Amino acid sequence: MSTLSSRNNQQNIYENLPSSYDESQASAGIPIVKQIEMIIEEIIAFSDTFNKQKKHHINEISLYQTTFEKQNQEIKENHANEISLYRELINIKTNAITTLMSTIENYKKEVKRIEEIRKNHEYEYSERLKEKDKILKHKKEIYKHEKEKRERIYKCEIDLMQQTINHLEQTIRDLQTQLRNYEN
Numbered sequence: 001m002s003t004l005s006s007r008n009n010q011q012n013i014y015e016n017l018p019s020s021y022d023e024s025q026a027s028a029g030i031p032i033v034k035q036i037e038m039i040i041e042e043i044i045a046f047s048d049t050f051n052k053q054k055k056h057h058i059n060e061i062s063l064y065q066t067t068f069e070k071q072n073q074e075i076k077e078n079h080a081n082e083i084s085l086y087r088e089l090i091n092i093k094t095n096a097i098t099t100l101m102s103t104i105e106n107y108k109k110e111v112k113r114i115e116e117i118r119k120n121h122e123y124e125y126s127e128r129l130k131e132k133d134k135i136l137k138h139k140k141e142i143y144k145h146e147k148e149k150r151e152r153i154y155k156c157e158i159d160l161m162q163q164t165i166n167h168l169e170q171t172i173r174d175l176q177t178q179l180r181n182y183e184n
Contacts, residue, residue: 030038
């Protein structure tokens, strides 16, 4: 917008330029020297106006340049701040990931340790069951042998009793036979 106003000012300056030798001034009876002096005064006035406007434009340019440099510096600082914030955020996320990875590794180690303990307990339990089965099997065998032994003993005793009974019966028959023989 300032650029547009400075262009308008330049057009106004050029419109106000003295018109060199004018026929109407000659006819008015103004001498040429006086006309030249008037032209020189107009040129000096124009030059002063031009220099003032030039200084004004230089000041505006300087102000714009200073503003631009400040804005550029602010942009650089903001960019640097954003970069440092992103770096800090990346570091935080990296640290969080590292912590999680470490935690996961610790959990994996703990799971592995627990799994080994479980396997050891299963093995020990399995071994105890095997021992218990062996003991029970051995007890069953002992019980079976004892039972067989008792059965043999009972059988032998029954056989002996049967033999005794048979022998007694035979003796009774023999005695009865003898008794009949005596009676007869």
